[in-house]
Amino acid sequence: MPEGDTIFRTARSIGRALIGKPITVFRSTYPLLTRFNDDTPLAGQTVDRVEARGKWMLICFSGGGILASHLLMNGRWHIYRHGERWQLPRFHMRIVIENDQYQAVGFRVPVAEMHTARSLERNSKIPRPNSDLLSDDFDADAALNRLLARPGEAIADALLDQSVLAGVGNVFKSEVCFVNGLHPFRAVGTLTREEAAAAIASARKLLLANVLEDSGDLIVTYRGQQRRTTHESDPSASLWVYGRNNEPCRRCGAAIRRRIQGDDARVTFWCPCCQPMPDGSDVDG
Numbered sequence: 001m002p003e004g005d006t007i008f009r010t011a012r013s014i015g016r017a018l019i020g021k022p023i024t025v026f027r028s029t030y031p032l033l034t035r036f037n038d039d040t041p042l043a044g045q046t047v048d049r050v051e052a053r054g055k056w057m058l059i060c061f062s063g064g065g066i067l068a069s070h071l072l073m074n075g076r077w078h079i080y081r082h083g084e085r086w087q088l089p090r091f092h093m094r095i096v097i098e099n100d101q102y103q104a105v106g107f108r109v110p111v112a113e114m115h116t117a118r119s120l121e122r123n124s125k126i127p128r129p130n131s132d133l134l135s136d137d138f139d140a141d142a143a144l145n146r147l148l149a150r151p152g153e154a155i156a157d158a159l160l161d162q163s164v165l166a167g168v169g170n171v172f173k174s175e176v177c178f179v180n181g182l183h184p185f186r187a188v189g190t191l192t193r194e195e196a197a198a199a200i201a202s203a204r205k206l207l208l209a210n211v212l213e214d215s216g217d218l219i220v221t222y223r224g225q226q227r228r229t230t231h232e233s234d235p236s237a238s239l240w241v242y243g244r245n246n247e248p249c250r251r252c253g254a255a256i257r258r259r260i261q262g263d264d265a266r267v268t269f270w271c272p273c274c275q276p277m278p279d280g281s282d283v284d285g
């Protein structure tokens with residue numbers, strides 16, 4: 001599942017290809033988008049803005065339409081120059097937006113809706129900029145209050161909840177808990193306000209570090225022994241705990257644990273020594 005940093009980078013590249021240039025072609029396999037385009041042709045309009053909101057991407061057109069897409073597990077947006085060969089089969093194409101230089105192609109994009117500013121405002125699934133960790137308008141105090149309003153939920157599940165914070169995906173979830181020494185199964189209610197605030201602050205810091213221009217597509221939270229031979233290197237070499245089941249903790253050497261967590265059965269990794277339960281118990285059994 002793409003995390004907030006991936007969507008942010010995708011939105012940035014799409015923005016570079018599309019913003020300010022007149023659209024020449026808009027096509028979609030989704031009837032609702034096609035109908036919108038029939039009524040209010042996008043060709044001739046320009047793209048004013050491309051924005052990431054958590055895991056949603058918004059493409060804002062000069063005529064006031066806003067295309068909101070969510071990539072879920074398998075969706076991808078690619079940018080091509082005209083004549084360049086697509087890297088995915090044509091039958092996966094859901095949306096194409098072209099100008100005289102580029103084609104932005106949404107492949108297998110499972111959710112795509114056309115909005116106006118007003119319908120976007122009313123939509124409860126698409127996060128507000130102030131809950132998006134990567135937005136300049138992120139409001140950390142409000143996010144802290146939303147987190148603390150879920151005392152019974154495990155911290156790792158609460159971090160993933162896009163209505164609490166937008167942008168944390170499954171990799172960052174485990175990494176943020178590790179960096180803060182928090183057992184991922186700890187109930188939010190057992191955290192002090194300071195601990196909860198620190199978890200939010202480091203989620204933002206880690207995500208921001210991963211959208212720097214030179215950060216590439218690899219998620220990096222651990223830079224200790226980062227090797228530069230990126231091609232054959234294991235992606236988990238850049239992470240503290242995610243994907244490292246039974247491997248030694250990079251801080252203390254204990255074996256990293258792995259367990260399925262939450263209603264959505266997402267995998268979680270943690271170090272039993274660096275991230276103890278406050279009462280000394282553990283969930284391993």
Ligand SMILES: [Zn+2]
Pocket residue numbers: 249250251252253254271272273274275
């Ligand atoms: Zn450890």
